Amino acid sequence: MLKGHPKGLLVAFFANMGERFGYYTMLAIFVLYLQANFGFNASQAGDYYGGFLFGIYFLPILGGIIADRFLGYGKTIALGTIIMFVGYMLLASPGFFAMEGKLIIIVSLFVISLGTGFFKGNLQALTGKLYDDPKYAANRDNAFNIFYMGINIGAFFAPHAATGVVNWMLGGKNFSYESTIPHLSNLQATPHPFLDKMTGTLQANFEGVQTYTAKLQHFMSEMNFGGTIQDFITEYPTTLSKGYSGAFAVAAVSMLVSLLIFTIFRKYYKHADVTEKQKEAQAAKEGKKADTVKMSKEEEKKRLVALGLVFVTVAFFWMAFHQNGFTLTIFARDFTVSDVSKFDYLFFDLKSFLPLLAAIGGLILLLRRKSSAKTKAIGAGLTVVGAALGYWAYTTFDQNPTIEPQLFQHFNPIFIVFLTPLIVGFFTWLRKKGKEPSSPRKIGIGMFLTAAGFIVMMSGALKLQSMTGLSPYWLIGTYLTLTVAELFLSPIGISFVAKVAPPRFSGLAQGGWLGATAIGNLLAGLVGKLWDIVEIWQFFALMVGLTILSGIFIFSIMRILENATKSNPEK
């Protein structure tokens, strides 16, 4: 898969993977952290979630300007990684130093966003520059698919790292994870005269109505806690908070790893780490003609308009897609059956899921007609070992294992890693037949696929009218469909930007792509506020409607977009 690619791609791949691992470790627990620490409801958590994600994806515009005009790509990327490290450490500090208040959280979120702004778009621009070399130019689309896999390998392990750290911290005090305890502790600690009265009314009419005190006592006995209820409501949230802080510290460490990779292997991308402005300055210094791409103002305008139109439309994709860390996580917690069978749990535990994936991969190698005898032997080995390890893991599970809501987030990245070769192969097959859709068409199809993903959710939510909790496979099905949509839209979009952007605005254009993501994320938070207002199926129906309209819009401007892709600048 790496044949015909420069070594610099691997540096970008691993640096990106490290950064995304930290980011998604933090994101996997972010809403739960806010709800646990500050007692936020979905709407309040949505303000922080939407605002943070807006910063993460909007500030790359600033990062792009800084790189294009002042620092160049490499220095801006390295600086961004250091800033992110500081931000994650700040975010981790309240749990460890018993600091209170939301200000430190807001400041740290801003610092992380700023660092990401310096890092993300410029790494994409630098990767695109590696393919300005005619030797590699034809592989640009594939390069971004590989680059995108790096993001998702990092994202796949992230929720497990977050869960692992949180459980480790809780386990140290003989606690186990119970998502409701922080809220119950808050109810126990502060006066709730109106809620208490209403609880009394409900108790008078229905048997078995629970009070927060009784529920907390139940958990205390389950965890063999010897102290008073006051001790419990102090110690449990503090320990959980430390667990969350530990996960944020893991994110900080992964920034350092990313920085190390990017710095040590600089020689592999150094030649591409030159902006148009730096080329001109260097040429002027040497008294030579600069080797830059010339483009008329009119051509630049045409391309910027095409980019702008794509940016507006993809904002709606990200609005829908980024419900994954927000309303879909809340759906997983509140409306999905959490006590599952041992078989279902195979897909939620890394020690069984990874061997199973290895077994499936091995089976593909074994059955593929083109495989050599050696490859078939490796495939057979993988299948046997993967299946054996998977079965061993299966035997270690409890009879009724419990799924934690954040674990659903590992499906998207793993689907990306597995589906990327299939989608790339599909496009290659279409290209050979002369039927490959243009990049803007792929983006449009991606919008309709997104709608299909939410149709799955809407159907599931409608079933909730006659049952209490859905099987986890509904959410898994949605993640699968949304992932296919993402593969049609996101790497192709980044490649489209790299192809169409006027060279003197390379960093800024990648920042613009991420800026569109920022608008989408902001909308994700805003739309998420409707979660508490409308019926669940109506919420998903709204997602379906908005994404279908966006798909129609992109097909209505297809000619403008395809013309921009076809035109070639002079060099």
Add this chain to the structure above:
Amino acid sequence: MKVRLIIISSLLAGILFMSGCGTDNPMQDLRDASKEIDKIEKQSENIQNKEQAFTVLRDLNGAMKDVREAALALDNKYKNMRVGSDEFKKAKQSEDFKQTMNEFEKINSEIDSSLAVISKNLDPYKDDEEVKKMLNKLQSLLISR
């Protein structure tokens, strides 16, 4: 092109508008929820089978969720106080608290009488598996988030 841009801008504006929906008046929200529970009470008079019992209970859970949110919003005023503290004792003596509590109790008694009827009408179906699951949800609904 202008028309298309207007359409896409309208979509954005629509989202912004919708996200601002909902009131900031918990007592009004409670009144609305009480009316909803009153409707459910009438609906419960005609329960013929377990499916209808389930639907009534599902709707009741939805309405009680609104009640919970309204009650929590009213309680929010005391979020920085401790249970049994002098500060909270003082707050309970205030005119504002007494007035709010009076109004709350009026609505609460309406809800109480509706719940009594609903519960009685659900009695024959309380052993059904799906109804039981929904009842379990109701039992922990006020302390969930």
